[in-house]
Amino acid sequence: MSIQTLFNPFEYKNLTLKNRFVMAPMTRAFSTDGIPDSAVAGYYERRAAGDVGLILTEGTVIERPSSKNLKDIPNFYGDQALAGWKNIVDAVHEKGGKIAPQLWHVGYTPMQWTPPAAFESPDTMTLADIEATIQAYADAAKSAKDLGFDAFEIHGAHGYLIDQFFWEGMNHRTDEFGGKTIKERSKFAVEVVKAMRKAVGPDFVIILRLSQWKQQDYTAKLAPTPAAMEDWILPLTDAGVDIFHGSQRRYWEPEFEGSDINFPGRFKKMSGQYIITVGNVGHD
Structure with a gap:
């Protein structure tokens, strides 16, 4: 495959791109009180003017308690915030760009404790909490x-809410949203994707970003074997994911022994879906 491939157009379902360069999400926290303003619009407008094929926005949070850990992370709910995002969409389109929001819930986030403040532990999400969160994603x-x-x-990815359900290091639930296997612990994500697919119909492109590593543990492995990875990826594919975005700290390293295909390359091989990767998908 030649690097020229990156300059070729891409078309799938409703999504048409002039090239295959994708700007990855980068947390900025410059939206005062969660409202993206004209300065934020200008940031994305300048990147669209640079001819990147698809812009993935910084993480923008759904409407749930504790969905953010910094007050100036942008909201993706409420009239003011959505009006701000509409201005951003229009600015990017005016420059000939395409844009997709990264929809986010940070989940459990530890806080520094300073005496004599009371020490509090997070509450376990009830089934009603889970149902409401799935609806908020939709x-x-x-x-x-x-x-x-x-x-x-x-x-x-990266140890946030959905990833916390995937990860046995944090998901100790004993109900239908927990379990000993990655397939069992994927149920929350599968239900989120299904609800979002139902909300937008069959032709609107859904991207899902995943990682093995966590901010809490760079050595974590959700899927230590190819078989486990299939149990993780295929239910998400069936639920409605169109494109997998693989976050790998060292893209040149193979995911499993016996093949030099890297983490996102494995997604493509196993699911047949399109992928977003850094660097390449492997060296074979």
């Missing part, structure tokens, strides 16, 4: 489509 998906975004990405 509402955000519908808003993305209604605002004119070209796709959306679900943040399921």
Whole structure:
């Protein structure tokens, strides 16, 4: 494969790109009180003017308690925030770009404790909490489509909420959303994707970002074997994911012994879906 491939157009379902360069999400926290303003719009407008094929926005949070850990992370709910995002979409489109929000819930986030403050532990999500969170993701998906975004990405990586369900190091649930295997612990993510797919219909592109590593543990392995990875990826594919975005700290390293295909390359091999990667997908 030649590097020229990156300059070729891409078309799948509703998403048409002039090239295959994708700007990855980068947390900025410059949206005062969660409202993206004209300065934020200008940031994305300048990147669209640089001819990147698809812009994935910084993480923007769904409407749930504790969905953010910094007050100036942008919201993806409420009239003011959504109006701000509409201005961003229009600015990017005016420059000929395409844009997708990264929809996010940070989940459990430890806070520094300073005496004599009371020490509190997070509450376990009830089934009602889980149902409401799934609905909040679906509402955000519908808003993305209604605002004119070209796709959306679900943040399921790096130790945030969805990833906390995947990871046995944090998911100790004994109900249907827990379990000993990655397939069992994927149920929350599968239900999120299904609800979002229902909200936007069959032709709107859904991207899902995944990682093995966590901010809490760079050596974590959700799927230590190819078989475990299939049990992780295939139910998400069946639920409605169109494109997998693999976050790998060292893209040149193979994911498993016996093949030099890297982490996102494995997604493509196993699911047949499109992928977003850094560097390459492997060296074979």
